[in-house]
Amino acid sequence: MRYLAESFALAALRRGHPVEQFLGPVCAAGRFGVCYVEVRPKAARFEIFLHTVEDVGHETFLDLVEFPPLDPDDEEEEFGRLITAADDPLSALKAAEDVTGAVPQRWVNATMSQDEYADFVRDGRPQRSSPDGHSWPAPTGQPEQ
Numbered sequence: 001m002r003y004l005a006e007s008f009a010l011a012a013l014r015r016g017h018p019v020e021q022f023l024g025p026v027c028a029a030g031r032f033g034v035c036y037v038e039v040r041p042k043a044a045r046f047e048i049f050l051h052t053v054e055d056v057g058h059e060t061f062l063d064l065v066e067f068p069p070l071d072p073d074d075e076e077e078e079f080g081r082l083i084t085a086a087d088d089p090l091s092a093l094k095a096a097e098d099v100t101g102a103v104p105q106r107w108v109n110a111t112m113s114q115d116e117y118a119d120f121v122r123d124g125r126p127q128r129s130s131p132d133g134h135s136w137p138a139p140t141g142q143p144e145q
Helices: 006-014 075-079 090-098 114-120
Strands: 018-027 031-042 045-054 081-088
Touching: 006 018, 006 090, 018 090, 018 114, 031 075, 031 090, 031 114, 045 090, 075 090
Parallel strands: none
Antiparallel strands: 018 031, 031 045, 045 081
């Protein structure tokens, strides 16, 4: 089973393990990339990072953390953009979902979003929906300032 039930995602975060979700393709200034969101425990808080990287992968190179940022001039993007933080795991998941359009039933353990990316590559990089037919998420909120 690839996806975490909410209780398992919350338990992972409480144990200090990040969870993430592949959000699909993006395009900026004529450059193609992919993005994923990560909820990362840090001290007594939970930080939400949005990673927007250049789509340089192929069937034997799928490690999203090794991909260069989509905007090479944005140093902050090198390790993901901190978009918000929360004091508890449930609030962190909800904030990530609100800001990025992530969906509750598609959270995975850390590094597993590269499996989602692999499916995306094998399916010809579909632009409208994931290989299993789910529409790519659309952001519904704005990050906190």
